[in-house]
Amino acid sequence: MREKLLRKLEYINKWRMQKISNRNFIIVLAFLVGIVGGLAAALLKGLTHFIASTLQDDIEWHYKYGLYLIFPLIGIFLSVLYVRKFIKDKKLEHGITPIIYSISRKSSRISIHNIYSQIITSAVTVGFGGSSGLEAPIAYSGSAIGSNIGRFFGLSYKEVTMLLACGATAGISGAFNSPVAGMIFAIEILLSEFSIPVFIPLLISSALAAVVSRILYSEPLFHTTTTGWEVESIFFYLILAVLIGLFTIYFSKTSQMVKNWFGRIKNPYNKVWISGISLGLMIFMFPALYGEGYISIQQILDGRFDSIVKNSLFAEFKDIWWVVLCYTVLTLFAKSFAALFTINGGGNGGVFGPSLVMGGLLGFAFAFGVNQTGIVQLNVPNFVMAGMAGALAGVMHAPLTGIFLIAEITGGYTLMVPLMLVASISYFINRAAMKHSIYTKVLAESGDLISYEDKDRTVISMMKLRYILETNFVVLRPEETPVQRKSDIIHSKRNIFPIVDDKGKLLGIIYSERLFSILLDEAEGKDKTFAVLAQKPADIIDESENMERVMGKMNKDDVWILPVVNKDNQYLGFVSKSSVFNKYRSLLIRQGQYLE
Structure with missing residues (x-):
């Protein structure tokens, strides 16, 4: 039966090659990749939130402190167990770096198991409280969808790469309901050199993924009301940009340090114990670290500035402004370690989401602290959004993605000027200290990175x-x-x-x-x-x-x-x-x- 089906598909593909040019067929496949990518994004979000709500609903608060200690450990353990029992000899990587490596060194080939393995492991990791994001796994899953569809139809390297990028675009677009940001993400991160025809397949995949994801899982990531920004606040946006840029340098260096430290631990289950217990303790002290962390950002956008302290051990001090400020700063730095421990300890996820959360926390701490001085009253939600854009731009070296992502997911297009300033300055500060982003540093050091700034060296390194x-x-x-x-x-x-x-x-x-x-x-x-x-x-x-x-x-x-x-x-x-x-x-x- 299977052989008969394969022969039939091969016959159809041969007929297609005779009747339809690859250039036109790419458009057809972009529709397919967009739909499947949107389904994958909706499935991941739905599965993750189902696990999280199942674990948390109907549990009295005073019991949750104890459960927070073990949930992340269980999630990371299940993720590692899945990899070792079901993937076995195959390798499950995480983050955006392997996607870039596949384009540079593996002719854009991504193993087919990543389509579902990325969804399963990241949903379990984050659903059980792992402090990482779902965006990198869904981008990886989408890339695997595009890569394998292209390879199935016998397309060339450039065409498979195009569909891989369409898949990543669909993943980001579906995860955030942000089609423009999804397309720009693929161009900035994956397709460093592009021409106008590239936009068409990316636009199709991105738009369809957003539609499918919204139909199946309509809950927005953030919602806020933006009334505009004040010219008088520009000076403070510039200061925030500098702070965000410096913080992204710290985070990039800390990321490498934690990765090297976990790399010296050979037994994968020892990594699980260390990361799981450490993460449980951090969440016990800072409950906002549980899961993605978007809930805390939404509460701040809603004006509940004491929410980050409210459910912690310091809840009785939630009305003291300097306690809220100091606790937010501590949560910010704890988030950086929580995310890195989750990812390097065996859980699946990425730094995409944590970057948004850390940027939002820093933006909140800055604006909230300035307001307490009485010198000026800043619009705190605006600075939260600007901080998210700046952090994403600095960590990923993708300022356009940061700008349009925040503008789309918050509906804050009226903040375009502050978003542009904060994102660009943060990016340039990080770029001055870190030539390569957190995704490309390892590839650049090993000679596996395609760089169009030095094409001769890049081509030689590809050999x-x-x-x-x-x-x-x-x-x-x-x-x-x-x-x-x-x-x-x-x-x-x-x-x-x-x-x-x-x-x-x-x-x-x-x-x-x-x-x-x-x-x-x-x-x-x-x-x-x-x-x-x-x-x-x-x-x-x-x-x-x-x-x-x-x-x-x-x-x-x-x-x-x-x-x-x-x-x-x-x-x-x-x-x-x-x-x-x-x-x-x-x-x-x-x-x-x-x-x-």
């Missing part, structure tokens, strides 16, 4: 040594002589010969000019073994080295070809500048077609 390795060389043994291998030497199309022992280890090389000289001149000593005649190569390439280092070795000694060995010094072949240049040209052509 894999194993794909340009040349092996059609005549191998000479150390105990042999030129006379014994005369025929092979003469008929070889190569001018260099590796000398390899019985264990496969490279002993040296010898060039054809030297061998011909020996064979034609008796005085040279035709009976000398290759062990004696072997020459030391200018350098040796290890199979694990990246192409930037390979080209550096070649340029340093001005050589055209170098031998390649493995970690045991066993001969694998040669890499030449000719093969590098040919691969470079093919990659340039591929990039030229990338987003036509």
Whole structure:
């Protein structure tokens, strides 16, 4: 039955290729990706909130303190258990970084299990109180939808990449009900270089995902009434922008520190215990850390400024303004650790949502604190929204996404000028200290990041040594002589010969000019073994080295070809500048077609 269905689908696809051009077919698939992406977003939001409400409803408040200690631990444990029992040999990654890596290094291929695995693990993690966001998992799930649909129909790299971006767009659009921000997210984060035709599929997927998600799950993320902004407040928006920019630098560096720390813990269940218990204790002290944290932001937008303290151990001091202010600042920094512990401890989620929450808390703390001085009265909700936009812009290096996302999800288009100022300044401050965003730093350090600012270096970094390795060389043994291998030497199309022992280890090389000289001149000593005649190569390439280092070795000694060995010094072949240049040209052509 399955084989019959596959044959039928293959027949339909062949007919489609004859009748419909890929350019037009992409539009059709963009509709499909948008609908499926919207369904996935609605499913994730609905499942997460169902788990959260089931755990919290009908439970008396004084019992919840104890439950807060174990719920996050259970959620992270279930997420790890799912990965180890159901995915097993496959890998479940989280965040936006793996999506970018798939575009750079894996021909935009994303494993099909990510379509559902991202939804299951993130819903369990966040539904049980994990302090992370759902946006990165749904973007990953949407990207997997687009990638696998494109691959199923046998599309090219650029077309699969286009559908992958449509999937990510659909995920963000469906999660936030923000079609414009979803499209801009894909352009800023995933499609660094684009042309006008790219907009059409992205617009279609984004719009359809927003429609489908709104039909199935209509509850808005935030709701607030914005009356406008005052010109007199511009100076304070500028100060907020600087504070947000500095905070995003702190968060980016803390993220790397926590990731390295958890990376040293090898047993995944030890990570679960450490992160789960730590998170439970943090939530016990700061209940606003439970789950995504959007509820706390909404309460602040509604004018309930004491809500962040109200359900905590310090609830009796909720009417003392400086307690509210200090507690908010502590919650802000605790949120950064809570989110990072959730993600690195084994739970699934992203820093997209936590960035919004942290930015909102900082915006609230700033405006609320200034108002207490009596110097001026700032519109607190406006500063909360500006803080969210600034944090997203700084952490993700995506100012346009931050601006339009906040404008769409809050209906605050009248705040465009403050949002633009805060987001752009925060972005430039973070960019000045952190060349790469929290998503791209690791990829940049490993040479796996596509960067259009340095195209030559980017194209070279995209190459894999194993794909340009040349092996059609005549191998000479150390105990042999030129006379014994005369025929092979003469008929070889190569001018260099590796000398390899019985264990496969490279002993040296010898060039054809030297061998011909020996064979034609008796005085040279035709009976000398290759062990004696072997020459030391200018350098040796290890199979694990990246192409930037390979080209550096070649340029340093001005050589055209170098031998390649493995970690045991066993001969694998040669890499030449000719093969590098040919691969470079093919990659340039591929990039030229990338987003036509």
